[in-house]
Structure formats: structure tokens, C-alpha cells
Amino acid sequence: MNAVPAELLTENTRRDWLSPLELGVLAAIWGASFMFQRIAAPEFGAMPLAEIRLALGAVILLPFLFSQRALFPRSIWPKLAVIGVINSAVPFALFAWAAQRAPAGIGAICNSMAVLFTALFAVLMFGERIGWKRGLALFAGFVGVVVLASAKTAGASIGWAVAAGTGAAVLYGIGANLVRLYLVGMPPIAVAAVTLSFASLSLLPFAWYLWPTQSISVSAWGSAVALGVLCTGIAYALYYRLIARIGASRAVTVTYLVPLFAVAWAWLLLGEPLTVPMAIAATLILGSVAFSQRSKR
Template sequence: MRSPELAATVPPKACASAPAPAADSARAGWRTPLELTVLGAIWGGSFLFMRESSKHFGAVPLVEMRLGLGALILLPFLWKARESFRGANIWAKLALIGTINSAVPFVLFAWASQRAPAGVGAITNSMAVLFTALVGFLFFGEKIGMQRAIALLIGFAGVVVLASGKTAGASIGWAVAAGCAAAFLYGIGANLVRRQLTGLPAAAVAAATLGCSALLTLPFAIANWPEHSIPVNAWVSASMLGVLCTGIAFVMYYRLIQRIGAGRAVAVTYLVPLFGMAFGWIRLHEPVTLTMLIAATLILGSVAMSQRAAK
């Protein structure tokens, strides 16, 4: 990834050896879909890792591990931009946004993962795109338009269908409600980041918010740390959740945004539920029910409609 400033300083000899424009175009043609697919698989896998580890750790201790490991991976970005993060006011904002955008949603998804298949959490996560538009309309005076309003209604219909379903005879309504509440908090967080942290490097902001969230969550994690022994596979899943699905995935996402723009990078939203359901089915033998498929179709269709209207 090269910034305009760096590109301007490349010596003539290096420029002469650069690949031809046609080669650059061909490489870009497959690079973006590949990276979006990999990122969708990683974030879809996060619901599998939560499903495998939350029953052993509990929701809050698992989230503490996720936040801490993710913050450590992103720490170099924060250190590089440390001069932009001076003053108590900015850190108060980071702590508040970290709580809304990371700590509480992560706990809600971890809690839901103890009660519903991995695919259910992945599907409700997709509602974040719609909730971002809804929060902007309700609290920040943004116009929503008829097409996006219809998209929201379709998305909510998908949530109702999903909540009405059962897995192994047990209702998953509360897990769906927790996932939707987490997605709604993501919508609030996205609007706050856009308005309160403008001009700050995105990866550094992610590191700061994750770090603040980890510190705020730590006392609750210690108080709720399990007394029983935790199996190795749960430790591996929790570590993957923090290192791969939070730290490394955030780096990949922000690089994508810088290269192709946020409007195109958000296309990863459509892939997360597909991988979440597939991994749950392959690894944990969790059924992909008809209600899950109908709900995923309605929600992802509404997200696509909302994105077209926004453009």
C-alpha cells in the first residue's frame, strides 16, 4: 500500500522498473475480490471461534482476551500516530466510543453465541449497515429516502423471521435480540466515529478504542474468570478471535478502505453470514435451517438495497 506522499518520493530508477499499467490493472482485478473473500471468511470465522470458546470462558472473559489481543496487534499504528492522541478530551471520546462500538457489542455477540448457532450471530451482524443509516436519520438529521426506508423494513422483517426460528427445538429469539442490539450499537459507534474522530488515522483509532475497551472490561473479566480448567481448543479459538478476527482483520479492512473506498469495502458484509453459516455447519454440524436462509436473504437483500440508495 503506497500513499500519495510515498509515491511522490519514489526514485526514477524504481519508477522505471514498475509494472506496466495493464499488469497493475489485471492484478487489481483479482486482488480486491480475493481480499474481500478472505476478510469475509475471517469475520465469518469469528462467530465459529466465539461459539467454540464462549461456553468455556464465559462472555466477558472471552471478550477481554479478544480486546486485549486485538489492541496489541494494532498498537504499532497507535504508536506511529501518538502525537494525534494528546489530551484528556480525545481519550474520553475514545473510551466512550470503544465501549459502544467494541466492548458491549462483543459481549452481546459472545453471550448470543452460547445460545444460538454461529450463523445466527453472523446474520444479525449484517444489520449494522442498516442500523448505521437508521441512527444517522434518528439522531443526526441525515436523510434516509424512500428506498432506504423500505430496505430497513425488509431487514427488520428478516430479523422477525430469524427470531421466530428454532434450533434443536430451542428458541433463539433472545440470541437474535442480543445480536441485533450489538448491531445497533455498531450503528451508533459508526456515526460517532464519523463525527467525533474525523481526521485521525483509522487503524490508530481502532487500536485506541480496543485498548480503552480492554481496560474498562478488565475488572469485570477478572470477577467472572472461570474457576474450572479451560481446554486447549478453547484457548486456541479465543486467541484466533483476538489476533486474527480482530487485530489482523481490522488492518486488512482499513487497507481495503484506503485502496478502494468505504463504499466498496463494505461489500464484505454480504460474505460474513455465508461463511458464518458454512463454518458452523462444517465444523460444529450446526443445521442451516430454512428460517436462517430466508432471514439471510431478506437482510442481505435489504443491505444491498440500502447501499444502492446511499450511492
């Protein structure tokens, strides 16, 4: 029996504890993004906040693009621009808009639907067989959205916020399949830098026109900067690092943890409660996402 090299054993041991730790850190960061939007969106508005987030995230990731720019042929740039709008610009604006009207946990729960919509559009775009198990998972997820949309928080309806968050998840599903269709083999962090840059440019005129005229508080500015630097730029780099180490199917499990952290951050720091409809919807949606991933494997 051949002995396992000590270097390989050490590396495997490091991965055993490092990957779950990084998944937890990433989930905590992305969960905090909904809290930061909840703080900053009422003062900045949806478009300006999304623009700050995109621009700062792009700046963090641009060094990765610079080192790999030779891998991007001219013909791919228009596709990258379209994907940037679909996968970043509009979803970020929709989530910021939703954050003005609903608790942070609502957006995070809707965001988890992206996994289901990715599977649905894979059927439509690539002809993949969905199977009855994944079809049931999709149905359960949609029921969860209906439960969430029909709920009220502090006496106010949150239906439009749920619609915005779900619309963002739909666009994430389309964007993921467009990446699969056109960008397979491209360096993922560099692709993220390009798409965020194009998304930022596409929103810039709207953000400029809608820029708030009143003074912005320190807490709103701090939340906006954290949203762009930490929750977008650094988080994207961490996510793609995880994909490279443990694979996409394992890295996507972070989706299950993000709503939990989002609700926890909002409860601890903003005093937002977890309502019964939110708990039911989260159970249906996250359960359907987990079941869908299990059926896929």
C-alpha cells in the same frame, strides 16, 4: 492519445485481482469469528472471552498507534474511550453471550444489520434523508430479525440470542456515526488500536470477576486466541487497508459475505444446520442491506 504508464497499468491490474481476493479472505476470517465464539464462549463465558478478544486485538494494532500517537490530541481521548465501549466492548460481549445460546450463523446474520442501523442513526444524528427505498430496506431487515427471533433450533428458542446480536448491531450503528462525528481525519488503524484498548480496560474488572474456575480446553483456548489475533487484530488491519485502496462503500460489501462464511464454517466444522427460518431471515436481511447500499449510491 497519451499512453498509460506501465507502472500504473501494473498496479491497476494487481488491484483488480487483489482486492476481491482480500475481501473474500476478510469475509472468511470474520465468518470464522462466530464459529470460534461458538466454541469458546460456553467454557469462558461472555465477558472473559470478549476481554481476551479485545486485549489480543489491541496488542496486534498498538504498533500502528505508536507510530501515529502525535496525531491524537488530549481532548480526543475521552471520546475514544466512549466509542471503544459502544463500538467494541459491549457488542463483543453481546455476541459472545449469544454464541452460548444459538448457532454461529445467527450472530453473523444479526451482525449484518449493522449497515442498516448505521443508516438509521445517520438520519437521527445528521438529519440525512432516508428516502422510501432505504426505508423499505430497513423495514425488510427488521422483518428478517423478527423471523429469526421467532425461530427455534433443536427445539430451543433463540429469541434472546437474536436480541443480543441485534443489540450489538445497533451499537455498531451508533459507534459508526460517532466515529464520523468526532474522528474524521484520524488514522483509522490507530483509532481502532485505541478504541480496542479502552474497550479492553473497561471489561477487565468484569472479566476478572467472572473468570471461569474450571479448566479450559485446548480447543477453547485456541479459538479465543484466534478470535483475538486473527479475527480482530489482523482482520481490522486488513479491513482498513481495503478501505484505503477501494473506499468504504466497496469495502463494506464484505458484510454480505460474512454470514455465508459463518454458516459454512459452522456446518463444515461444527455440524450446525442451516434451517429454513435462518435462510429466510438471511435473505431478507442481506437483501435489505444490499438494496440499502444501492439506494445510497
